[in-house]
Amino acid sequence: xxxxxxxxxxxxxxxxxxxxxxxxxxxxxxVNTFIHSFTKWNGADxxxxxxxxxxxxxxxxxxxxxxxxxxxxxxxxPGILLLxxxxxxxxxxxxxxxxxxxxxxxxxxxxxxxVVGMLMKMMFAQSGVVNQFLRGIGLSDxxxxxxxxxxxxxxxxxxxxxxxxxxxxxxxxxxxLSSISHEIYESAxxxxxxxxxxxxRITMPSLVPTIVYFTVTNAIYCFIGLFSxxxxxxxxxxxxxxxxxxxxxxxxxxxxxGQLGYSSALSIVLFVIVLLVSWAQIRLSNRFEE
Amino acid sequence: MAxxxxxxxxxxxxxxxxxxxxxxxYPVVYMAVNSSRTAVDFFRxxxxxxxxxxxxxxKALYYRFDVLRLFGNTLFSAAAAFALAxxxxxxxxxxxxxxxxxxxxxxxMTIIATMTIPSITFVVPNFLLLSRLGLVDHLAxxxxxxAITSVPSNVFLLxxxxxxxxxxxxxxxxxxxxxxxxxxxxxxVPLSAPGIITLAIFNATGWWNDLFTPLIFLQSDDLKTMxxxxxxxxxxxxxxxxxxxxxxxxxxxxxxxxxxxxxxxxKKGLVxxxxx
Numbered sequence: 056x057x058x059x060x061x062x063x064x065x066x067x068x069x070x071x072x073x074x075x076x077x078x079x080x081x082x083x084x085x086v087n088t089f090i091h092s093f094t095k096w097n098g099a100d101x102x103x104x105x106x107x108x109x110x111x112x113x114x115x116x117x118x119x120x121x122x123x124x125x126x127x128x129x130x131x132x133p134g135i136l137l138l139x140x141x142x143x144x145x146x147x148x149x150x151x152x153x154x155x156x157x158x159x160x161x162x163x164x165x166x167x168x169x170v171v172g173m174l175m176k177m178m179f180a181q182s183g184v185v186n187q188f189l190r191g192i193g194l195s196d197x198x199x200x201x202x203x204x205x206x207x208x209x210x211x212x213x214x215x216x217x218x219x220x221x222x223x224x225x226x227x228x229x230x231x232l233s234s235i236s237h238e239i240y241e242s243a244x245x246x247x248x249x250x251x252x253x254x255x256r257i258t259m260p261s262l263v264p265t266i267v268y269f270t271v272t273n274a275i276y277c278f279i280g281l282f283s284x285x286x287x288x289x290x291x292x293x294x295x296x297x298x299x300x301x302x303x304x305x306x307x308x309x310x311x312x313g314q315l316g317y318s319s320a321l322s323i324v325l326f327v328i329v330l331l332v333s334w335a336q337i338r339l340s341n342r343f344e345e
Numbered sequence: 346m347a348x349x350x351x352x353x354x355x356x357x358x359x360x361x362x363x364x365x366x367x368x369x370x371y372p373v374v375y376m377a378v379n380s381s382r383t384a385v386d387f388f389r390x391x392x393x394x395x396x397x398x399x400x401x402x403x404k405a406l407y408y409r410f411d412v413l414r415l416f417g418n419t420l421f422s423a424a425a426a427f428a429l430a431x432x433x434x435x436x437x438x439x440x441x442x443x444x445x446x447x448x449x450x451x452x453x454m455t456i457i458a459t460m461t462i463p464s465i466t467f468v469v470p471n472f473l474l475l476s477r478l479g480l481v482d483h484l485a486x487x488x489x490x491x492a493i494t495s496v497p498s499n500v501f502l503l504x505x506x507x508x509x510x511x512x513x514x515x516x517x518x519x520x521x522x523x524x525x526x527x528x529x530x531x532x533x534v535p536l537s538a539p540g541i542i543t544l545a546i547f548n549a550t551g552w553w554n555d556l557f558t559p560l561i562f563l564q565s566d567d568l569k570t571m572x573x574x575x576x577x578x579x580x581x582x583x584x585x586x587x588x589x590x591x592x593x594x595x596x597x598x599x600x601x602x603x604x605x606x607x608x609x610x611x612k613k614g615l616v617x618x619x620x621x
Contacts, residue, residue, distance in 0.1 A: 062444060062445060063445075063446035063447060064446075065440070065444055065446075066440045066444040066445070066449065067440075067446060068436075069436035069437055069439060069440035069444065070436070070437050070440050070441075070452060072432070072433050072437075073433040073434065073436070073437040073496050073500070074437075074452075076433055076493045076496065077456070077459060077496060077497070079493075080467075080471060080490065080493040080494065081467060081493070081494065084467035084468075084469075084470035084471050085462065085466065085467050087467075088466055088467055088469065088470055091470075098469075098473060141361070145358050145361055145362060148358055150355060150358050150359065150362075153362075156362045156366055158608065159366050159369060159370055160366070161604065162369065162370070162373060162601060162604070163369055163373075165550055165554075165601065165603075165604045166373075166554070166597050166600060166601075167553070167554030167555075167572050167596060167597075168554065168556070169554070169556050169576045170572070170575070170593045170596050173576070173580075173589065173593055174372055174375075174590070174593055175372070177589065177590065178375065182388065182391060183391055184375065184391045187390075187392045188392060218372075222369075275461070279463035279464075279465070282465065282556070283556040283557065286556060286560075286576065287556075287576055301463065304465050304466070308468070308469050309561065315469055319469065322463075322465065322466035322469075323466070325463055325465070326462065326463065326466045329461055329462075329463055330461065
């Protein structure tokens with residue numbers, strides 16, 4: 056056999072197992088979900104109903120509550136971005152013991168969202184330690200029912216999100232910071248630029264690609280990664296007030312009989328949203344590379 | 346930027362760093378300390394220290410909830426899933442990194458694009474498929490799903506590392522006449538060992554912490570993974586906070602131990618992709 060043909064064949068055969076497996080577990084089920092999004096489906100019998108699932112999703116108002124809940128998490132990203140940046144810049148000053156702090160900050164990131172969620176749920180319980188502390192310092196009467204009202208329930212969820220994301224942010228930004236060349240700082244220092252000037256003129260602009268990366272990964276996380284946290288803290292409640300889209304798909308698929316068609320359609324909506332966010336990421340990172 | 350720092354500046358830096366360290370670490374300490382209390386003692390003063398150290402909760406986890414079995418389920422599934430994942434990932438990554446063939450770039454983009462598909466969007470057909478095969482409520486279902494859904498991101502990382510293998514080494518192998526399998530086993534895998542270890546850490550901690558897949562595919566209590574068991578079985582006792590905290594604490598020990606022991610690999614893995 057010709058040498059080139061044989062090399063091509065080796066290449067395709069190397070890819071074959073991975074692609075077959077992905078076809079069985081990802082590609083085929085995606086097509087299956089797409090087709091069933093046009094049906095009323097209970098897992099066994101599917102009845103073609105055209106676009107009814109989609110018109111229902113877009114008109115019954117539920118989607119806007121779900122999207123609002125995802126949007127609340129999205130809007131909390133700048134906060135954790137700023138916090139991670141501040142902490143990273145302070146760590147980058149390399150005060151004595153900074154490595155210890157860096158290691159410590161990463162611990163919440165490696166814990167399961169389930170552990171974090173259940174732990175925080177207990178700490179924020181009515182008779183829990185957070186209320187005890189707030190009463191101790193006189194900030195509240197210590198009877199706040201954090202999880203029974205939507206605004207405070209969101210505060211607890213976002214606290215968990217921040218608590219877990221800080222370690223990741225710090226690690227990413229520290230590596231971004233250390234890739235900035237020392238000569239730039241030195242020449243800026245010779246030109247008489249102060250600490251703040253260097254921060255704003257050199258450090259921040261060089262960190263832009265890392266900031267984009269952090270923002271986009273977390274934006275995608277806000278659409279597809281919240282399941283475990285919501286499951287273990289609020290179960291989407293009170294009512295549907297803290298239910299993001301992915302959790303709703305789970306409820307419709309596994310806790311409401313006969314709604315598999317509806318949950319398939321909702322899955323496709325989520326898929327399109329994530330596709331748009333990823334597309335935005337590619338556009339953004341291409342722009343910053345120029 | 347470390348130079349000529351004034352004393353107040355250092356003071357402020359430490360103040361912020363310590364405040365965040367306390368906020369970061371207090372819940373972990375809280376979990377560890379309160380898992381060694383009785384429920385009565387706990388509710389008398391949730392924020393206090395144990396009036397006496399009591400390890401009954403851990404005994405209960407061992408005797409009543411068979412925690413060793415739960416650990417075993419998780420370890421076995423993760424190990425099997427990683428073996429399968431590597432069997433699929435290593436040849437594919439090698440092909441993308443070092444073999445020339447038509448449509449390589451397109452196929453690579455297809456695999457990478459798969460990373461962005463949220464797993465909840467295709468879970469129902471998989472559930473029906475695996476239940477038809479009799480694999481639901483069997484560890485094999487979780488092994489299959491974990492392994493296969495991890496392939497795209499694993500290929501992304503491993504192919505990037507394999508591009509760094511010098512072509513001279515591979516050509517020398519060709520001249521010696523060693524075949525494809527031996528090239529992979531003798532040259533490619535040993536040279537990518539650090540990357541494979543990084544993947545092992547990431548996949549294993551990710552799977553240990555995973556709720557979604559085992560929650561849906563495993564139903565019997567004695568098949569559950571540790572994380573799912575805490576979220577479902579132990580949750581039935583959710584008025585006994587110290588018992589629950591003991592379960593959470595035990596669930597946290599393996600990831601923390603892996604992190605403490607293998608920090609440098611974790612950093613390497615996280616940084617790939619974030620800095621170009």
